[in-house]
Amino acid sequence: MSNLIKLASDELNEIILNALGRLVSDGSISLEPISPFNIEIPADKSHGDFATNVAMVCAKPFKMPPRKIAELISEQLVLDGTMFEHVEIAGPGFINFFLGRRWFSLALQAVLDEKGNYGKTDTGENKRILLEFVSANPTGPMHIGNARGGAIGDCLASILQSAGYNVEREFYVNDAGNQIEKFATSLEVRYLQIYKAGIEMPEDAYQGEDIIAHAKGFAEIYGDKYVEVSSEERRNALVDYALPKNIQALEDDLKKYRIVYDNWFRESTLHENGDVDKIVELLKEKGCTYELDGAIWFRATDFGADKDFVLVRSNGIPTYVVPDIAYHYNKLVTRGFDKAIDVLGADHHGYVPRLKAALTALGVDANKLDVIIMQMVRLMRNGEVAKLSKRSGKAITLVTLLEEISIDAARFYFNLREANSHFEFDLDLAVEKSSQNPVYYVQYAHARICSLISNLSAEGVDISDVSLAQLDILDKPQEIELIRHMANLPNEVDFAAKSYDPSRITKYTIELATLFHKFYDACSVKNAETEELKKARLALCEAVRQVLRNSLTMLKIECPEKM
């Protein structure tokens, strides 16, 4: 669990503070509160490995030009015995620090030592997070938004685990309420249509062919047995038949997409155990409700929401929000998770402040609920918006998408952009097996390394006993840049976890692959000038393979050894 970047940065912070202390004690500068300064990694490597703006932010309180302060500080810097070698003053007053060569060997060694664990951190302190994602209605197949939500949610869960959180993946099954009634109606009509003429589907029913298939399957088993019974009996029988099939299909399809949930939480359990009614009672007791037109309303505006909303309709049936409130209450109070994260489509964003208002009214800390809003995906094919599946000609679902493109491509592409960005998905590019396709570009780097390693191990080159001193001879810019990037993985994991942004990791792998291809082109391993160099370069390749594997594993994307 080492993080060489953080070690260096922390040490640098101390070096700078010490220098400032000396300047104060010898009277060169007055004792002023030091403005918060940054230590950053410059984009341009000629500006050093680290840089600080301390001289610039101190210019005002010390009433001195920044470059003058930078000079004073740099005279007092003590680098002996640290990871740093020298400093330069540049630009408007930046102080640039250059690491000693040994640091890079230590960073490389850390990857080789920690292997599959390299990149993991303990930042999360094992806090318990419940991550809910997809939660598609069990009344039909999953759409393209579910495909994006699945990829984002599942990869985010892995990243949070790598950052030291205790994560559970959960699917909320909406197996109660109005959409199940609608499901029942649709099934009922399709079933009766088999035996009677002149029955029309209501306009708001589910029109999909899956409903017809269910009705047929049901009729094959039970025949016309349910034609003459009461509507209630018929509907129950149909739902009991079709719903488990749909839920099983969701589970199977998601498994194909490499998503396996820890929990499938059923909405119906909240109705059955009385939690839904309890929520209404609790809100009533707290005086947060009122009656209007025969319905029970929640005073959401008292808790920061944009408008009040109905909890219980005038017909006595709660609206969908009540089970949702009960569900989140269950996550945060009953089950006591430290954090609940929901991944939702942008069309649901308006509902978040209302849910949070209700939780606040119930005395739950609403900050424990974080919602990731995903913007809509636009599928493109031949430069035009694609609405229909290439094969079936019907609306594109998660399943038909995966018939068209690989699982690796889907998972990678959906994590290529931040969740909260409008996003154009190029189907042509995703199927293309070429350099233009970033997922192949990254996998190709991995396959290249594997082939290289097997060639050299056949030659008898052994890196199991490689020493720090032997690694020190790597000094080409391409080698140094590779090591620097690998050293940054733990920080990237932490940042991706903190900002709930898996796209950090896909971008990281692309950058790593780029740096490797550049190295590969510039530095031959097989024909290295000396045996020592060959060995050191092979160790570098092994480390890159490990880091690629660790980051692609986080995304659940395959690492082919041959392509």
Add this chain to the structure above:
RNA sequence: GCGCCUUUAACUCAGCUGGAUAGAGUAACUGCCUUCUAAGCAGUAAGCCAUUGGUUCGAAUCCAAUAAGGCGCGCCA
């Protein structure tokens, strides 16, 4: 009307926790395989970072307004 999101090269997008000359990929043009996988690399060309103001030593990045586009605003979920 109100709220959320977006606007950076011809196209798709990085860069957004303020920093030094704004980056990639595609498309266009030029090179590099008798040598570890050319699914690769190197190079050329391409920009009023939507507009206008503000904060700052310093703004693509933060704030405000404007414009264009996407999504919401139900006794649907």
